[in-house]
Amino acid sequence: MIQFIDIQKSFEGRMVLGGVSGTFKPGDTSLIIGGSGTGKSVLLKCLIGLIRPDNGQVLYNDRDFWNSDEEVRKQVRREMGVLFQGGALFDSKTVAQNVRFPLDMLTDMSESEKNDRVMVCLTRVGLDHAVNRMPSEISGGMKKRVGIARAIVMNPKYLFCDEPNSGLDPLTSIKIDELIKEITDEYNITTVVITHDMNSVLEIGEKVMFLYKGYKLWEGDNNTILQADVKELNEFVFASKRLREMGR
Numbered sequence: 001m002i003q004f005i006d007i008q009k010s011f012e013g014r015m016v017l018g019g020v021s022g023t024f025k026p027g028d029t030s031l032i033i034g035g036s037g038t039g040k041s042v043l044l045k046c047l048i049g050l051i052r053p054d055n056g057q058v059l060y061n062d063r064d065f066w067n068s069d070e071e072v073r074k075q076v077r078r079e080m081g082v083l084f085q086g087g088a089l090f091d092s093k094t095v096a097q098n099v100r101f102p103l104d105m106l107t108d109m110s111e112s113e114k115n116d117r118v119m120v121c122l123t124r125v126g127l128d129h130a131v132n133r134m135p136s137e138i139s140g141g142m143k144k145r146v147g148i149a150r151a152i153v154m155n156p157k158y159l160f161c162d163e164p165n166s167g168l169d170p171l172t173s174i175k176i177d178e179l180i181k182e183i184t185d186e187y188n189i190t191t192v193v194i195t196h197d198m199n200s201v202l203e204i205g206e207k208v209m210f211l212y213k214g215y216k217l218w219e220g221d222n223n224t225i226l227q228a229d230v231k232e233l234n235e236f237v238f239a240s241k242r243l244r245e246m247g248r
Contacts, residue, residue, distance in 0.1 A: 206221055
């Protein structure tokens with residue numbers, strides 16, 4: 001479980017997060033939504049340890065991430081898997097080498113153990129046929145699946161996905177959403193997804209948090225979001241739906 005309490009962050013005097021709190025539970029696909037500049041990515045970076053908040057706590061199963069020593073933070077980081085926007089693959093490494101990278105950096109596994117684990121993860125995302133391909137030789141959707149395989153190769157307790165559908169066509173986006181949801185359920189992972197894709201919200205949003213100008217204005221799920229009585233949320237949701245219906 002991830003708990004964050006009163007997370008605040010400013011840059012050069014400009015407030016980006018004004019005190020955001022929430023809880024994400026194992027087995028849930030939790031989505032953070034909002035327009036550009038609302039603080040989504042900054043909150044994610046505070047959660048995964050890339051940016052230190054000015055105030056507040058981030059707790060991983062009651063371990064206070066920012067107020068613990070470095071050994072505790074290292075242990076928590078080993079329990080995280082991150083799917084970065086765009087995939088963030090190494091162009092000079094094969095698909096298998098990209099997935100294997102965390103194992104090389106963070107474990108003492110034998111060569112055969114690493115290779116076996118890589119194949120398990122690539123098979124799980126449907127890419128066992130692409131182990132020797134280079135990133136330049138695969139599609140955008142396949143790159144996202146490689147990124148997911150790499151994110152789960154360490155058997156994480158926590159999975160973070162930053163705009164997993166960015167740059168993908170609608171059909172591929174649906175497949176990526178389904179894969180994230182399946183993996184969350186299968187391994188009982190605490191999954192957090194940053195997105196502005198309303199298709200994702202309505203399909204896999206078991207918990208949805210809406211940020212607006214650095215504050216949490218609404219929290220619920222995909223069954224209640226369309227009936228929410230929050231003006232800013234409704235503008236975001238129905239603007240997204242209109243754009244989708246127009247084919248943009």
